[in-house]
Amino acid sequence: MRQIYIATLCVALLFVVIALNSCTTEGIDFESGLKEFEAGNYEEAIVTFQEIVAQGGDYTNRAKFYIGESYKFQGKFDEAMAIFQEVADSEPKMSYLGTEARNRVSQIRESRRDIERLRILHSNNPGTDVAADALMELGSIYDNRLGNYDRAIEVYNQLIEEFPGSPKAAQAQVNIGNIYFYKLYDLDAGWNEFEKVNEENYPDLKFRVSEVQDLLRETNKIRGEISEHIAFIREAQKRKVPEGRNITGYERYGIKQEQVAQSFLAVATKWRQLKNYPKAIEAYRMLIDRVPLMLRQAAQARFGIAETYQLEMGQYFEALDAYNNYIKYHPTDFRRGEAIYNMAICYESLRQYENAYEYYKTYRDTYPDGKLYKAAELKVRQYEYDEDQDGYPYYEESTAGTSDTDPNAHP
Secondary structure: OOOHHHHHHHHHHHHHHHHOOOOOOOOOOOHHHHHHOOOOOOOHHHHHHHHHHHHHOOOOOHHHHHHHHHHHOOOHHHHHHHHHHHHHHOOOOOOOHHHHHHHHHHHHHHHHHHHHHHHHHHHHHHOOOOHHHHHHHHHHHHHHHHHHHHHHHHHHHHHHOOOOOOHHHHHHHHHHHHHHHHOOOOOHHHHHHHOOOOOOOOOHHHHHHHHHHHHHHHHHHHHHHHHHHHHHHHOOOOOOOOOOOOHHHHHHHHHHHHHHHHHHHHHHHHHHHHHOOOHHHOOOOOOOOOOOHHHHHHHHHHHHHHHHHHHHHHOOOHHHHHHHHHHHHHOOOOOHHHHHHHHHHHHOOOOOHHHHHHHHHHHHHOOOOOHHHHHHHHHHHHHOOOOOOOOOOOOOOOOOHHHHHHHHOOO
């Protein structure tokens, strides 16, 4: 009885922790802004996030950060730097969001200097390896640092034109294909770009050509599987669907609703394989919206959204929101313990060490037979350790940014 009581108490404490340590999107349209941002509709995203900023509250700086990101991806670097600086100035010194905002400002400034340097280097060394290297690095800055994909493609195409048939030209062509495939999520345009890496254009680079052909074959296979599932979902929908109210999955798909739910999950998984994470999240959300009473599959979808944000997109705030949603709607699902542990990892990534400690401890105390128990126990011990014996455990020192090896430095 005592063990049952302790387990029940731990579960109750978990929900108290969730309530205290997370903010809610209720009453704001943050998810709509995210959808527009993930779809590359930056102007629409900016409008939505500006409305959230005007309302104030816990999501203000997150919304501002996404406004800055939207400006950056549009190539409006002055506007991006201004909004990132606002976020940096209003966040605590040790906060993840403030640090990321400061990094963005530094990144843009450094990139501008590097762009100028590389353009001079290219113009002073026409037709040489130095010029080719300068163009490759320049394209990489626009591609990987600034997210200005149109300019990156332009620079990579310049390299291909100036150094035709060379290994660097082949790499530039592959980089263009990757941008379309994995950043602009335009598979057709990316396919056309990848097909230019062929033996006619690069007769001495058969290995590189073979690599690209393998990628296209695998992509084509997965696209075909996605198309089959989408076709099944469309065919399963009834010709006449009730209008003017929320309808159930059964009203929409009849006895095939469970198969439809499985197809939505398969589509999401396939999009994740293709690294098209916004499309994966869209498929998960469609499952939740269209067949909400398929509780097992809806739980998988909500967990899948959280996992995608955490593991594949590195968007830890969004992952926490999604894990909270999962626990809210599926409190008895078998992966709840894993969600709690993953939330601890997210808080750790966000440098919210006290929250991370609480979630690791909650997992340890609630799931003594869980597969992650030993890892959680190790984390709890690490966070509770007070190396300099100043009365402040490691997690408190980490939160404050003080040293746990110096007794004179503490919160």
